[in-house]
Amino acid sequence: MAHNVGIIGFGKMGQIRAAALHEDGRARVVKVYDVNLPAGTPYAIAASAEEIINDPAISIVFVCATNEVNKPLAIAALRARKHVFCEKPPAFNADEVREIMQAERESGRVLMYGFNHRHHAGVMKMKQVIDSGAYGRMLWMRGRYGKSVDGDYLKTWRADRERAGGGILLDQGIHMLDLFLHMSGSPFDQVHALVSSRYWKIPGIEDNVFAIMRSSETGVEVSFHSTMTQWRHLFSLEVFLERGYLVLNGLKTSSGTYGEEELTIAKNRATAPAANFDSEERMLFKVDTSWAREAEHFMDAVSLGMPVLSGNSRQALEVMSLVDCIYAHGHNVSPNLHEGLQMVGVGD
Incomplete structure (x- = not known):
């Protein structure tokens, strides 16, 4: 069964992630949000990031927005019991990453960061x-x-x-x-x-x-x-x-x-x-x-219960x-x- 995905931030990175998920085939993008959406966006448009996070039909949230919202959106999505993929940087410092890790532990959901290199x-x-x-x-x-x-x-x-x-x-x-x-x-x-x-x-x-x-x-x-x-x-x-x-x-x-x-x-x-x-x-x-492999790695964790070996929160803490x-x-x-x-x- 394909997972429903909401993408917050549908600029260059959001579009790259949507294409990679489509190629993987185990998830489908159903809703996106951005303050400046590109013309001809082929998905349903949310009125806010909160709409995507709180949508019960969405099980995966991609955070592809500007840096200052990475931490609060990731935490909010985890608390809403969504699987989360977030672009780098995970936060502005290591202490903030520790806060995110606490939300991750409490949620029991997959959290992965976009270190595609x-x-x-x-x-x-x-x-x-x-x-x-x-x-x-x-x-x-x-x-x-x-x-x-x-x-x-x-x-x-x-x-x-x-x-x-x-x-x-x-x-x-x-x-x-x-x-x-x-x-x-x-x-x-x-x-x-x-x-x-x-x-x-x-x-x-x-x-x-x-x-x-x-x-x-x-x-x-x-x-x-x-x-x-x-x-x-x-x-x-x-x-x-x-x-x-x-x-x-x-x-x-x-x-x-x-x-x-x-x-x-x-x-x-x-x-x-x-x-x-x-x-x-x-x-x-x-x-x-790299984009296709990263999407596959994330979906393996979500769909198959495999561990996140590249881009996990421990690695995010180390780099921050x-x-x-x-x-x-x-x-x-x-x-x-x-x-x-x-x-x-x-x-x-």
């Missing part, structure tokens, strides 16, 4: 290789994720601190942080960070974040850069292990702005140079199947705890440093 084919292959142990233990990672924005960005809700909760870190960098946690399987409890807004100069909306992190549990170290002054869109995730490395450059998206999604894998050699270009294996992923740490230390301004910049660490 875990479902990209290149990322899935990286995780598979790492977990196989064929290349030994992980040593370090480096991640860069950046995009270019223009003056029109200043006119959107993403440039409003009260609605967005933050800048490029919550908008895009959170995906890379989630991938670090996903690949390593352990939290990063030592953090040095620089957070700045030196180009767009929007109060509370950072345009660059640099961070260096380490896990005391595994010793894995990470270098991270999240930026909205990357004038050429870029995604790059590098993982170096004892006996080789994996490098994912580019990300297959509908816009094509991040280029081809190409994964390079190579094993070390016994003599220098440890590896060379001729020994690298390259895999090109030409189709973005890391976000909290970066903001706390990156914004801790010292008077003898340039305005908006600081570098401190958990272990200092």
